[in-house]
Amino acid sequence: MNTNKFFKGFIWFTWFMSIFACTEPAKKQSDKSMENMQAYQQVSPAFNSDSAYNMVQRQVDFGPRICNSDAHTACGIYLAQEFKKLADEVIEQKGIVKNFDGKNLNIKNIIASFNPAASKRILICTHWDTRPYADQDANPANHNKPILAADDAASGVAVMLEIARLLKSVKVNIGVDLICFDAEDLGKSEHGGESYCLGSQYWSRNKHKPGYKAEYGILLDMVGAYNAHFIWEGYSVKYAEPVLRKVWDQAIQLGYSNYFYYLQGGAITDDHYYVNTLGGIPTIDIIHYSETSDTHFAPHWHTLNDNMSVIDRNTLKAVGQTLLEVIYKESGAAVQ
Ligand SMILES: [Zn+2]
Numbered sequence: 001m002n003t004n005k006f007f008k009g010f011i012w013f014t015w016f017m018s019i020f021a022c023t024e025p026a027k028k029q030s031d032k033s034m035e036n037m038q039a040y041q042q043v044s045p046a047f048n049s050d051s052a053y054n055m056v057q058r059q060v061d062f063g064p065r066i067c068n069s070d071a072h073t074a075c076g077i078y079l080a081q082e083f084k085k086l087a088d089e090v091i092e093q094k095g096i097v098k099n100f101d102g103k104n105l106n107i108k109n110i111i112a113s114f115n116p117a118a119s120k121r122i123l124i125c126t127h128w129d130t131r132p133y134a135d136q137d138a139n140p141a142n143h144n145k146p147i148l149a150a151d152d153a154a155s156g157v158a159v160m161l162e163i164a165r166l167l168k169s170v171k172v173n174i175g176v177d178l179i180c181f182d183a184e185d186l187g188k189s190e191h192g193g194e195s196y197c198l199g200s201q202y203w204s205r206n207k208h209k210p211g212y213k214a215e216y217g218i219l220l221d222m223v224g225a226y227n228a229h230f231i232w233e234g235y236s237v238k239y240a241e242p243v244l245r246k247v248w249d250q251a252i253q254l255g256y257s258n259y260f261y262y263l264q265g266g267a268i269t270d271d272h273y274y275v276n277t278l279g280g281i282p283t284i285d286i287i288h289y290s291e292t293s294d295t296h297f298a299p300h301w302h303t304l305n306d307n308m309s310v311i312d313r314n315t316l317k318a319v320g321q322t323l324l325e326v327i328y329k330e331s332g333a334a335v336q
Helices: 003-009 026-039 049-060 070-086 150-169 198-205 234-254 271-277 313-331
Strands: 089-098 104-114 121-127 175-181 216-221 229-232 260-264 283-289
Touching: 049 070, 049 150, 049 313, 070 089, 070 104, 070 150, 089 198, 104 150, 104 198, 121 150, 121 198, 121 271, 121 313, 150 175, 150 216, 150 313, 175 198, 198 271, 216 234, 216 271, 216 313, 229 234, 234 260, 234 271, 234 283, 234 313, 271 283
Parallel strands: 121 175, 121 216, 216 283, 229 260
Antiparallel strands: 089 104, 104 175, 229 283
């Protein structure tokens, strides 16, 4: 994603007062959440974090998944095969887009659908390509080396695969679309925000089905690392605040207040920006924010350290279980 916008927009923070008292510390938020959890009856099947962790590993084992590379092609085939085992319908949307350097990129968006005929639909999405250059690495000698991208964004794909596994075994009566966008992470800020998110721009202009609509969308980006914090990203607030509230409230009810904070951050040009502005679907971004790093992203972001060592099953579980609960509540279905 493009960080320029993020830095420009990241000029103030405020605690939202609607649920917790202003400046109420995180510990209190956690206590409140524990009370909620004790009284709360979960309706969704249990998210298996080992299964999700293994799916991160499987993607990392391909090496960097950079557009136009053999590893990218092989991983794309693998992911489509995995989703085909689970979903009612899988569409592999292939296209050619131009990189900022003028080169053509062969891209593939993978769309896995449950209940494709249902009119009420929810969209969950992430990107599956990986950044070709570790340009945030502390060592400048690594700036042109590709990253393994366990968190950014094999973690998002892994969470979606585990959701797909559960949706296959415990049915819902609404439509759910899981989209893996390609070519999110080749951009450079000096070439503008539109140099990022090429796959989601392509999909937003050319939906996999004419007239495709979802009630709302949820984007996952870096949802698998230790100490992940998720805050209210600026474009998510602008275009889909009720969805943010729904998802964060759900996370707190499940006891995940150590991950989900009612804290406003800056706007980030990520795939959800184009799904909102070009695709017309109100969509939020669940993205790892860090109070301590200079970039405001996780310390491993766009460095060679984005490998399996940063992946935490507990974070995958917090995000995955929250999404499952949102989906099963929308469906009105109980666990069978
Ligand atoms: Zn990235």
